[in-house]
Amino acid sequence: xxxxxxxxxxxxxxxxxxxxxxxxxxxxxxxxxxxxxxxxxxxxxxxxxxxxxxxxxxxxxxxxxxxxxxxxxxxxxxxxxxxxxxxxxxxxxxxxxxxxxxxxxxxxxxxxxxxxxxxxxxxxxxxxxxxxxxxxxxxxxxxxxxxxxxxxxxxxxxxxxxxxxxxxxxxxxxxxxxxxxxxxxxxxxxxxxxxxxxxxxxxxxxxxxxxxxxxxxxxxxxxxxxxxxxxxxxxxxxxxxxxxxxxxxxxxxxxxxxxxxxxxxxxxxxxxxxxxxxxxxxxxxxxxxxxxxxxxxxxxxxxxxxxxxxxxxxxxxxxxxxxxxxxxxxxxxxxxxxxxxxxxxxxxxxxxxxxxxxxxxxxxxxxxxxxxxxxxxxxxxxxxxxxxxxxxx
Amino acid sequence: xxxxxxxxxxxxxxxxxxxxxxxxxxxxxxxxxxxxxxxxxxxxxxxxxxxxxxxxxxxxxxxxxxxxxxxxxxxxxxxxxxxxxxxxxxxxxxxxxxxxxxxxxxxxxxxxxxxxxxxxxxxxxxxxxxxxxxxxxxxxxxxxxxxxxxxxxxxxxxxxxxxxxxxxxxxxxxxxxxxxxxxxxxxxxxxxxxxxxxxxxxxxxxxxxxxxxxxxxxxxxxxxxxxxxxxxxxxxxxxxxxxxxxxxxxxxxxxxxxxxxxxxxxxxxxxxxxxxxxxxxxxxxxxxxxxxxxxxxxxxxxxxxxxxxxxxxxxxxxxxxxxxxxxxxxxxxxxxxxxxxxxxxxxxxxxxxxxxxxxxxxxxxxxxxxxxxxxxxxxxxxxxxxxxxxxxxxxxxxxxxxxxxxxxxxxxxxxxxxxxxxxxxxxxxxx
Numbered sequence: 079x080x081x082x083x084x085x086x087x088x089x090x091x092x093x094x095x096x097x098x099x100x101x102x103x104x105x106x107x108x109x110x111x112x113x114x115x116x117x118x119x120x121x122x123x124x125x126x127x128x129x130x131x132x133x134x135x136x137x138x139x140x141x142x143x144x145x146x147x148x149x150x151x152x153x154x155x156x157x158x159x160x161x162x163x164x165x166x167x168x169x170x171x172x173x174x175x176x177x178x179x180x181x182x183x184x185x186x187x188x189x190x191x192x193x194x195x196x197x198x199x200x201x202x203x204x205x206x207x208x209x210x211x212x213x214x215x216x217x218x219x220x221x222x223x224x225x226x227x228x229x230x231x232x233x234x235x236x237x238x239x240x241x242x243x244x245x246x247x248x249x250x251x252x253x254x255x256x257x258x259x260x261x262x263x264x265x266x267x268x269x270x271x272x273x274x275x276x277x278x279x280x281x282x283x284x285x286x287x288x289x290x291x292x293x294x295x296x297x298x299x300x301x302x303x304x305x306x307x308x309x310x311x312x313x314x315x316x317x318x319x320x321x322x323x324x325x326x327x328x329x330x331x332x333x334x335x336x337x338x339x340x341x342x343x344x345x346x347x348x349x350x351x352x353x354x355x356x357x358x359x360x361x362x363x364x365x366x367x368x369x370x371x372x373x374x375x376x377x378x379x380x381x382x383x384x385x386x387x388x389x390x391x392x393x394x395x396x397x398x399x400x401x402x403x404x405x406x407x408x409x410x411x412x413x414x415x416x417x418x419x420x421x422x423x424x425x426x427x428x429x430x431x432x433x434x435x436x437x438x439x440x441x442x443x444x445x446x447x448x449x450x451x452x453x454x455x456x457x458x459x460x461x462x463x464x465x466x467x468x469x470x471x
Numbered sequence: 472x473x474x475x476x477x478x479x480x481x482x483x484x485x486x487x488x489x490x491x492x493x494x495x496x497x498x499x500x501x502x503x504x505x506x507x508x509x510x511x512x513x514x515x516x517x518x519x520x521x522x523x524x525x526x527x528x529x530x531x532x533x534x535x536x537x538x539x540x541x542x543x544x545x546x547x548x549x550x551x552x553x554x555x556x557x558x559x560x561x562x563x564x565x566x567x568x569x570x571x572x573x574x575x576x577x578x579x580x581x582x583x584x585x586x587x588x589x590x591x592x593x594x595x596x597x598x599x600x601x602x603x604x605x606x607x608x609x610x611x612x613x614x615x616x617x618x619x620x621x622x623x624x625x626x627x628x629x630x631x632x633x634x635x636x637x638x639x640x641x642x643x644x645x646x647x648x649x650x651x652x653x654x655x656x657x658x659x660x661x662x663x664x665x666x667x668x669x670x671x672x673x674x675x676x677x678x679x680x681x682x683x684x685x686x687x688x689x690x691x692x693x694x695x696x697x698x699x700x701x702x703x704x705x706x707x708x709x710x711x712x713x714x715x716x717x718x719x720x721x722x723x724x725x726x727x728x729x730x731x732x733x734x735x736x737x738x739x740x741x742x743x744x745x746x747x748x749x750x751x752x753x754x755x756x757x758x759x760x761x762x763x764x765x766x767x768x769x770x771x772x773x774x775x776x777x778x779x780x781x782x783x784x785x786x787x788x789x790x791x792x793x794x795x796x797x798x799x800x801x802x803x804x805x806x807x808x809x810x811x812x813x814x815x816x817x818x819x820x821x822x823x824x825x826x827x828x829x830x831x832x833x834x835x836x837x838x839x840x841x842x843x844x845x846x847x848x849x850x851x852x853x854x855x856x857x858x859x860x861x862x863x864x865x866x867x868x869x870x871x872x873x874x875x876x877x878x879x880x881x882x883x884x885x886x887x888x889x890x891x892x893x894x895x896x897x898x899x900x901x902x
Contacts, residue, residue: 123595169731169749178607180629182583189587189665202673205576206608206629211866220732220749223868224637227575227608227629235626242644248729263583266590267603321650324571324625326616330604338622345650460604461613463625 082241084314085306086159086299088151092130093398103415106423107444113290113399119262126274130292130399142181143259147295159299160311172221172249174240176232176256177403180206182263221249229459232256233406238320240300255297258402281364281393282371282439284432289365292399296407314414318468321345325462331369336377339464343381346466354385358450359422361409363458364393372434392440396426406457413453413469420450479646482719483557483707484819485549489518498823504805518700518807542578545703546615546659553705570651571621572642573612574634574658576811581663623651636814636862636870640728642708652713657705658812692842694774700807704815722822723876727758731869747785750871758873762793766855769800769821771863773808778863798833798846814862821858825876
């Protein structure tokens, strides 16, 4: 049976500031907080004013910022995997991009400008899939081309769907990940939902106040194992399982019982054909909002039963903030790095246990685990979207 | 994970278009339009759908009714019809585990613009959380999943004109890989002033004015621009075994769907057709279908000069002389470009046309002049049951689908015909 492996990683986030995956990983293991007051736009009118920003590309360049970040991460991933694009049949290599608001900065400039005609050429790059089309053209990928928008699960779903494209025989190699940029549009939106913290992000803590918006881009190179082995490149791990389920309960809030996420976890584990004993780490969605963290705890308990209490869980959003469409991809990378280093990054800012969140959240310090072979990444989003990915060594 | 090798069939159709708010009215107006073609009216300049209600699909106790947007209403009506058509509407148990896969592109741009105007006002208290939530494309799917009770997989693609083709492909995979036994798959498109303005500024729209006389043959052979249009379409896909077990009406099989990518440029080059050729070649191979078997092609043709050219060049390249004998449908002449909904609507038009014995707006390529001419003859029994449906997007993604439609013919009973069609689905490239 075809196996899908991860042979390359590329990312850019406020944690690494473009310095690469090792910098990202070192920052996570050190428990480094990268949430600071926002500088990209005025936050005077908002109750919450902190977030994560990438200093590179901070000026208004010709391209939309999402294009710049995505190209940066893709270049890194292609180099990391040692892909020689000239030697690969372009029809067998594809791209799956998850994003929530895509090129929203271009949209903001168009809507906020009095001379819209001047911006009309730039607006041709505004639709979500313009990004995927642009990237496919830039790198010469003629295989499957997917643009996915499933709220905060977009990055995870992009990876899951890319793996399915390979399993279905439509591609041999897929570059999959997500991107979203810091912008006032979503900052205002999450503020008006009172979902943002004005302080630190404290996932699963009794005193959690909300999430912090952040930005980033991350891509994984997924390949059929035989092709990756033939190139004799380092393999980070395998994509063993994926599933996605709707809550069908509420537009803005998750199902408090966590039924949708539990179904996604169960489906992904079933696809992976592993036992609950095998799970060595769960990278939680862990936004730091009251609703999400208790829902997620319930979902993990529902899916894992009593084993839920023995599996280490952590939320890297406690350090990095919520990168929206990129979150699932960055967290997938954290899972792969965990497996490769046999180490679990911490949930920082954790001080007080919440009665509704009573699992092992790896508080404040990284944890080494010798037998860490399998990691699960969870994502949830607006509209009751839930996704789960299972990675193995 | 293993593939389901029993075939994937279409058991329900639902549509809301500029021609009608349900399939019977859409189709009767579609046929009627053909008789008075030639004069541009407001509908064909840009296809806006007027007010309509969806009360019959909502629970009497819901408070949703008074605050549903037009986009949501389009989705509710089309999905509700498809579920009714498939006999699943009252089967909450079946719907609960079903997948809901949606293509959405420009449908939320009006909501986004409205919310950003609130942001620009500088008054935090003016911001509407409800508006913000609906700026995320998946919220249309989420709303539909809540109203109809879909608790299975849910994905939203934002992929322009191929969004719903991509949705069909994913639904196909979900059933094939056993992640769902039933999938509702659809697309929704509405036109906001912002979207209209962008396309207009880019010079992509037909410049014809109301009252202008138009000749369909001229438009097809010398395309000058597209007409944006609103609409929603839904299909119910399920495994053949599941559909047979519950005694569902079966329209036909989705025998395969494939994609290609062309680096489309304004200056047309022969390389541009490679994406659609790639998609069509792959789907013929995947579905074990020969060029000779294809009896009808529903073209993507939206009258944009560049995209139409690459599609026609691609068809000529792949089908060669055989193209002189295959009717090609141009339904967007009547319906406009419904973007994210267009692939599903093309499937619905093709199925309805073949089942009813009349292909949607068919033309045929002339041997002498290499131009398309109206195809006068009606489908005669047995007629084509193997059809190709194409979609092409401005950013280069191309899709091609092979449908094999059941008509209870060739001396076979319905069951036998169904099995004979599903038997042609080739899964050799799968797991």
